[in-house]
Amino acid sequence: MPFILLVLRLFLGGVFVYAGWGKLMAPIENFVAVIEAYQFLKPPFTWLVGNIVPWLELIFGMFLTLGFLTRTSAASLTVFLLVFILLLLRSILLHLPISECGCFGAGITLAPWQALILDAGLLIISLIMIWSRPRLLSLDEKLHK
């Protein structure tokens, strides 16, 4: 069981590191345009969110990968995932003209429904992380010694 939890933790953290990194390596305008496409925020909030979210994804993703503040990081990513899921559901229900979710910058392209399935799976993993406090090969374990 600890080994499975470790794999899940690395996977969830890795996905967020990849997503945050991809967005940070491109002009911020790209991610702002993604936010604009979801039509739920107006400038300057689109810019504010566009500038903050990739950093938080990268930092909490790295924390989770290394097992640092594991529950807090997993809880933060859970909030992100819930918001992403709601936005994706909304975009599907309102038939917004979004052909690509914009989740990973230029890296991986997913249609909104594909991203919804992925996010739902990641949400389950993040809830498991909060509930189970995985400690195997984690900085939390080292820091508590």
Place this chain on the structure above:
Amino acid sequence: MSIGKRYIFTGTALVVPLVALVIVVRLMHGAPSQEHFENLKIKGPHHAPIHMIVYSDFQCPACQSALVPIEELRSQFSDVLQIEFRHFPLERAHRWTVIAASFAECAAEQGKFWEFHDRMFSEQPMWSKSEDALPVFANYAQELNLNRQALEQCLENPKTLTKIRSERAMGEKQNVQSTPTIFINGHPLVGGLQLKMQGREVVLEELKKLGVKPAAKN
């Protein structure tokens, strides 16, 4: 050391190098290049101080919507702004986009790129849903009096597709991820909304930098 202090120290030790790494890699990537690409898909004065590159996909509805702010900007700054169209076909999402780009590229060879461009976008909702867009494009070509033989040769020429792909590759090099992405003297704006909200401001800023007196018309 208390557990709280240990966490603060470790957190700082993780975040600071990570932020530094992102900044360094971004700096190494450099600003989007302004590499020029000679073609016939340019409109506006040749030595204009403002060069606007539009990476676009003929089948993308957002590119069609962006035509309004693009045209508004062009009419406001007609004497200082040059627009260049570059192909960025999103093949996976848009079935006819590469064929549309090929026709447009071949129309460009006969000096009718913009006519073809306007026709393609104005009737985009119709042909993008069609089962076979090829006869539609052929019809546009005929109505624009394109030389049929030259058109067919151009469409069959692998260089046409290579040119489209090389423009897309250029876009990728400039970190283009979606269409339309617009560069005003290298300053990126993604989508019609950003162009509408900030385009004028960016142009004015660029003119100020270059010491050109703004001649904006309202």
